[in-house]
Amino acid sequence: MKDNKTTPFGFDNTKAWATDSFLVLGVLGFFLYVLLGLTSLPSVGGSLSWREFTFVQSKLGHLTLLICTAHGYIYGWNKFLRPSTYKWWTPLGYMLCLVVPSVVLVLKLLILLPCADRSLGRIQQGWEGTGPEEGRVSIRATSL
Template sequence: LFPNWTLPLWITTGLSAFFFCYLLVYDVTYAYVEDGKDLFYRIMIAVPNKVFPDVSLVMLALCYLPGALAAILQLHNGTKYRRFPDWLDRWLQCRKQLGLVALAFGLLHMIFTLIKPIRYSFMYSRDTGVIKQIKENVTKPFDNTEAWRIKTPLFHGHSGIPALFLLLGITSWPSVQQHTNWREFRFVQSKLGYLTLVLCTGHGLVYGWNKFLKPSRYHWCLPPSYVLSLVLPCVVLMLKLVLITPCIHHRITRIRNGWEKPGKNQGHHTTVSLGKATSL
């Protein structure tokens, strides 16, 4: 039942469990052990709202990583007709499911962020901060840099990123694919897909800002969770930058158009599965 969903769901479950346990230790347990603060109420909203974007970003990167690996293999083999390894072939076939899961977690993150102002803990912290300034007769100066740091990821997260994410999800539906040609589908899923990955990665980088440079942000030597979630997307984008350099991109294009490295056996074409020889 739903064979192409088995691997994505296992990956999603594993990543969700990992980030949830990580944040449970990083945010909640650390505060309880070191400072004696009971922050277990964060398990309901705050912790999931960090798990969702972390998992979504990693899943989106996993959606585009196999394409880069396949391109590297084709460069190494000098032909598009040689079979991909079974694990890579299976990974390539479930990219749509990986992307849809990333979309779902991204939408959950957006919804949880929108309800942040009505959370009791948020309103309590805001009100006590105002009361403290009134009692001490001081005014906290407006921090223009902090305003940019907060507004920029909010703008990306509630405007461009959801629109692109939804466009990627909609064009993956079979009913929509029937009304698009290959060039249109490839433009949306490849070009706009990587643009979405760039924006999502930038969203995480701007959100984190310089937090990773502050020793106080490392609880029990553990970095903030967003640092972990940014590793794989940055690797994928670096690979893509290498693959789109003119000399390498030209060679990949020739290979995918049927060119083969001199000396390759020309008689193996008929033995290759078409499903594994499809251009990416």
């Protein structure tokens, strides 16, 4: 700055992208968490239809978890493979905080596979497996 020279930005702008992505995902995740918190209030949740409330709490909740987990991964994008990061061979706190959300997202992806999604959809609609002779019986038919 004292020499009044400008330095070119360069071709490797990975750090700039990582910083901008970290900030954008953090702000977006925060606002989505605020939206989830507002819809969980009884006065706001009572004014929503069941379909709207279910969408916000399930779909938007998983999207919020994905965005905030990505925010955490971008925070340490270049620290995972550095040996100097692991003092006393233990991972840092933010790495440990990413374990539970990552497991939840992986399990959610497994549930979204067609073989599991079809079976879970049938169970949610009232399907019961009774045996090889019938295959499926509705709960409503058995309660008559």
